[in-house]
Amino acid sequence: MAAKNRLAVNKTYKLYLGGKFPRTESGRYYEVKGRKGALLANASRASRKDFRNGVVAARKAWPGWDGSSAYLRGQILYRIAEMLEGRTEQFEEELRIQGSTPSTAKKEVAKAVDLLVHYAGWSDKYQSLFSSVNPVSTPHFNFSVPEPTGVVAVAAPEKSSLLGLCSAIAPILAGGNTSIVLASHSKPLCAITLAEVLNSSDVPAGVVNMLTGFRDELLPHFAEHMDVNALLLCSDMEEEAKMVGKRAAENLKRVVSHPDSALEEDPYHILDFQEVKTTWHPVGV
Amino acid sequence: MSEAQDKGAAGSKTKSASSGKKKSRHDFVDGDRYAPAPESSEHVVVKDSYDLFIGGDWIRAPKRTETRNPATGEVLSEVGEAGPGMVKKAVAAARKAYEETWSTMPGRERGKYLYRLARLIQERAREFAVLETMDGGKPIRESRDVDLPLVAAHFFYYAGWADKLDYAFPGRTAHSIGVIGQVIPWNFPLLMAAWKLAPALACGNTVVLKPAETTPLTALKLAELIEEAGFPPGVVNVVTGGGKTGRHLVRHPDVDKVAFTGSTEVGKMIQRDLAGTGRRYTLELGGKAANIIFDDATVNQAVEGIVNGIFFNQGHVCCAGSRLFVQEGIADTVVRKLKRRMDNLVLGDPLDKNTDVGAINSQEQLDRIKVLVDSGSEEGAKCWQSGQKLPRKGFWFKPTIFTECAQSHQIVQKEIFGPVLAIQTFRTPEEAVEKANNTPYGLSGGVWTDKGSKIFKITSQIRAGVLWANTFNKFDPASPFGGYKESGVGREGGLQGLAPYLDLR
Amino acid sequence: MSADPPIFPDLRMLSTIDQVGVEERAQRFQARSIKSESKLSALKLAVTMLDVTTLEGKDSPGKVKQLCAKAKRPLPEDPSIGPAAAICVYPRLVRVAKEAVGRSGVKVASVATGFPSGQSRLKERLSEIRYAVGAGADEIDMVISRGKLLHGEFRSIFDEIVRCKEACGGAHLKVILETGELQTYDTVRIASEIAMAAGADFIKTSTGKIQPAATLPVTLVMLEAIQDYYDRTGRMVGMKPAGGISDAKTAIHYLVMLKETLGKEWLTSRWFRFGASSLTNDLLMQIRKQQTGRYQSADYFTKD
Known part of the structure; x- marks a missing residue:
């Protein structure tokens, strides 16, 4: 890939934790290979402790993100789309070297941008859709509103490494949650590049934390961590779902399962990571 | 003159009411309880x-x-x-x-x-x-x-x-x-x-x-x-x-x-x-709801809300307001009023129409309550129980409050599921919210303040599925109910209560 | 009586009243089921708490004398019933009433201060009190200036009550708030607080001329005010719901509420009165029913 007379500067793929790009604390890595077995990069092989650090960052970031206005969250999501669009070529290239055809890569990036724009618009609308004023029989004003569940761990789709990743994160972000995401194991490059996009899109530090590594090593910890409120599992493996479900029960994590593919554009995916709060107040003088 | 007359009137009244016998326990003024008013169970058919x-x-x-x-x-x-x-x-x-x-x-x-x-x-x-x-x-x-x-x-x-x-x-x-x-x-x-x-x-x-x-x-x-x-x-x-x-x-x-x-x-x-x-x-x-009383609260109604929050159904309520947080300035007043109110609760025969506090559901539950209440005293909280007499047969527990509780006490952390209230004080709204949320549960909560903007702020900060502001333990089929965190998954009641029973395509 | 001059209350210290909460609580008292012996003793107690009242334009010495007879001995064949606490009349009829009740122990109460509106000059209101007390009234039922209260002139209301109390001399002062005109429980609470601080011996809901008159929730608000005042000062203040309490069942609800808020100490005619006219006979009928087990007819009870 070296150009004439000039040695190319290769990119180091690190983790994204609390708004910074550290190497894994474990010092481990794994090889990411291209179509013909060529080495593309050494991806960080995140450890349990990296994940723990991600949860700490996400928990810390959550009150601010939850407390920011829905309008602002929409603007930031739109900003991500803008930045992603601006780096279209880089993402297409990464998808191609990881196995996509040029036309599918092009389509995937475009779809990812459009999906982010779609959810940018939802950030201040789903509340109206899923709220209610409830006609109780006593002299009380009673209303129900969705509130973000909190810190969400995400096992992103394995196959759809950019669109799948964006489709998993966007509804979680739009809904005011923070997240720790395990990117596609076999195709992790877009994830770290996306993290760079996020980092330059006014997404506050810690709102999204990106890990690359081994699912079977990390997923049990995703499921077990007591400070994770919900878990999105994109997987076609029943055994994985079983393992996650059993371990998640210890703090009654909300477990949302989705096949190993990009999530549809759908406000009900936002609702998956919301809790309904109902408030009562007397009506009188 | 007026006092003498009053004594005379009271004397004659007692005489006639007890027709010469000793003062009756059911006398309206001097008795320690109202005359029995049992609901008839004759028409209830229970098969063997x-x-x-x-x-x-x-x-x-x-x-x-x-x-x-x-x-x-x-x-x-x-x-x-x-x-x-x-x-x-x-x-x-x-x-x-x-x-x-x-x-x-x-x-x-x-x-x-x-x-x-x-x-x-x-x-x-x-x-x-x-x-x-x-x-x-x-x-x-x-x-x-x-x-x-x-x-x-x-x-x-x-x-x-x-x-x-x-x-x-x-x-x-x-x-x-x-x-x-x-x-x-x-x-x-x-x-x-x-x-x-x-x-x-x-x-x-x-x-x-x-x-x-x-x-x-x-x-x-x-x-x-x-x-x-x-x-x-x-x-x-x-x-x-x-x-x-x-x-x-x-x-x-x-x-x-x-x-x-x-x-x-x-x-x-x-x-x-x-x-x-x-x-x-x-x-x-389960739940371990915080009921937060600010110093600008409507105090007498708040006391009623506390009572309703923890003694409703003997405290056998998952959303019971079992942790009370009172702002320091009114803590003494609230506790004084609460004790007085608790002494007025009628405890006894559940079929009596005047009964406020009935029987504990089972021996097992009674034992569990006793163990936790004992732990409260052992760990240093101050126990106070109302003065009712307990019936001899059946399972009963007196309305109980603990003051001087610390966040680390078991009675503050564990769901007791009985008529037992753990009271803590707080100084600032931030402290109240922090302590209220410091639990694995998140079913319900109560907030008492006269200030509208404070209500919205505090209720939105409490991580629980049902928030009662200036009221407590209200239920309605149109109103969704359910918990955050370890208090559960999903909602029952209202439109939101349909979702768990539908496959939405 | 303490010699300290009355001090205007710190109204900022008052907590607000939640309407729904108060009404809910009041309803709970109505759910009490008072039976047999508890009921009979409550009914008898209620009779002794009656301020048998006539406040009509057509009141005459004859009418007042008849009512006094009823107050002294409500159930002619049973001397253990009653007597009523007081007879309540206009100032002009105080003398007649005083003579008619004689040494029975029944007090004579007089409305005064431009009853029921209170819309006369303070000077005239005070002289009306002095006139009634001079005629032998044991108790004065004054009205406050509701217009001023709603206008926020709390201090002025306070000063007027202080002056009225002075004019009463040894007579007991009941301060009528006319809660039906005050509209909100918060205002009732403020008025109660001012009246008590100004020296009221009793606070009273209504004149009976305005609807709504006494209700359970408004009485509860006032009982709570009395309790808080007592907790603060140690001085007991009496309570008189008036108007709209016409049957024994309702009267018992009030007594239950009294018992479960202020407690036993207040369960005497010294600290609690019913301002009523038609309640008497229903209490008597219910007493007879409790004693005989038979439902009664109005034909067997004297109408005065």
Whole structure:
């Protein structure tokens, strides 16, 4: 890939934790290979402790993100789309070297941008859709509103490494949650590049934390961590779902399962990571 | 002169009221309690023995257990204990009814069955209320004025949804799920049956319901009413038994969805059992609600809210306001008023219309309360109990408060599920919210302040599913109920309560 | 009586009243079921708490004398019933009433201060009090200036009550808030606080000329005010719901509420009165019913 007379500067793929790009604390890595077995990069092989650090960052970031206005969250999501669009070529290239055809890569990036724009618009609308004023029989004003569940761990789709990743994160972000995401194991490059996009899109530090590594090593910890409120599992493996479900029960994590593919554009995916709060107040003088 | 006259009047009154005998305990002024005012239980028919309600038939289970009145210890009846075979049979009956009648019936017709059932419940509300009180120990005033009206209202509410489901969730069409397994607790036996059955049936599902071991009678009587209402056989099946029966039901592979109300411990077991099966669940579990009183609160009503929050149904309420946070400046006033109010609570015969605090549901529960209360004193909190005398027979516990509690005390951390309140003080709103949220639970909370903007701020900061501002322990079928964190998954009641019983496509 | 001059209350210290909460609580008292012996003793107690009242334009000495007879001995054949606490009349009839009650122990109460509107000059209101006390009134039922209260002139209301109290001399002062005109429980609470601080011996809901008159919730608000005042100062203040209490069942609800808020110490005619005219006979009928087990007819009870 070296150009004439000039040695190319290769990119180091690190983790994204609390708004910074550290190497894994474990010092481990794994090889990411291209179509013909060529080495593309050494991806960080995140450890349990990296994940723990991600949860700490996400928990810390959550009150601010939850407390920011829905309008602002929409603007930031739109900003991500803008930045992603601006780096279209880089993402297409990464998808191609990881196995996509040029036309599918092009389509995937475009779809990812459009999906982010779609959810940018939802950030201040789903509340109206899923709220209610409830006609109780006593002299009380009673209303129900969705509130973000909190810190969400995400096992992103394995196959759809950019669109799948964006489709998993966007509804979680739009809904005011923070997240720790395990990117596609076999195709992790877009994830770290996306993290760079996020980092330059006014997404506050810690709102999204990106890990690359081994699912079977990390997923049990995703499921077990007591400070994770919900878990999105994109997987076609029943055994994985079983393992996650059993371990998640210890703090009654909300477990949302989705096949190993990009999530549809759908406000009900936002609702998956919301809790309904109902408030009562007397009506009188 | 006026005092002399007053004494004279009082003297003559006492004389005539007690007709020469010693001062009576029922004298309005001098007595220590009101004369008994028992609700009649004559019209309540309790059979010696109840069978399982499966596929529209009453089927005898070989194993049987007794159910007792916790206020007297007397045996009320005997019910079947469903083993795996019976549970299987019930699920099969529900599947058959689902496929052959209920899921294909127009929503409008399903709704009419539910309306009819609601009416029948209203007609026989008193009988159900008395039975609920006899089997569970809760005061008749509550079963009559709270439980039963809500039971009927719940069926009415969801009856109306049955033909409108496609309007409930924009962009989606609503489809039923299949066979629902429902396991309910002993604190609101009939009300929880209504909470579970009404939305499930309205959405076109069929049900196998397992009532709690100690309070099966009203659910069985409800089954009789369902039979009387002419529901197709198998749409509702009732299997009685203990935890084992519940487990058989939860684990049955042909149960498409499990709805459970009970302890967080069992809730976690259910989540584990269902992991990776694709079968759905909703869980309504424990709680340790914070009831926060700010110094600008409407104090007298707040005290009433505290009482209602923790002594309603003897504190056997998952959303009970069991942790009280009072702002330092009014803490003494609130505690003084609270004690005075507690001394006025009438404790005793649950069937007496004046009873405010009834019997503890079981020996087991009483033991659990005692252990935790002992720990409170041992760990350094200051215990105060109201002055009522406890009846000799049955299971009872005095209304109890602890002051000088620390966040680390077990009575602050653990769900006691009894008439026991842990009181802490706070200085700033931030401190109140921080302590209120410092729990694995998140079912409910209370906020008392006269300042509107503070209400919105604090209620939005408390991580719980139901927030009562300037009120407490209010329920309505139109109002969603359910917890954050370890208090559960999903909502019951209102529009949101439909979602767990629908496949939204 | 303490010699300290009355001090205007710190109204900022008052907590607000939640309407729904108060009404809910009041309803709970109505759910009490008072039976047999408790009921009979409550009914008898209620009779001794009656301020048998006539406040009509057509009142005459004859009418007042008849009522006094009833107050002294409500149930002629049973001397253990009663006597009523007081007879309540206009100032002009105080003398007649005083003579008619004689040494029976029944007090004579007089409305004064431009009853029922209170819309006369303070000077005239004070002289009306002095006139009634001079005629032998044991108790004065004054009205406050509701217009001023709603206008926020709390200090002025306070000063007027202080002056009225002075004019009463040894007579007990009941301060009528006319809660039906005050509209909100918060205003009732403020008025109660001012009246008590100004020296009221009793606070009273209504004149009976305005609807709504006494209700359970408004009485509860006032009982709570009395309790808080007592907790703060140690001085007991009496309570008199008036108007609209016409049957025994309702009267018992009030007594239950009294018992469960202020407690036993207040359960005497010294600290609690019913301002009523038609309540008497229903109490008597219910007493007879309790004693005989038979439902009664109005034909067997004297109408005065």
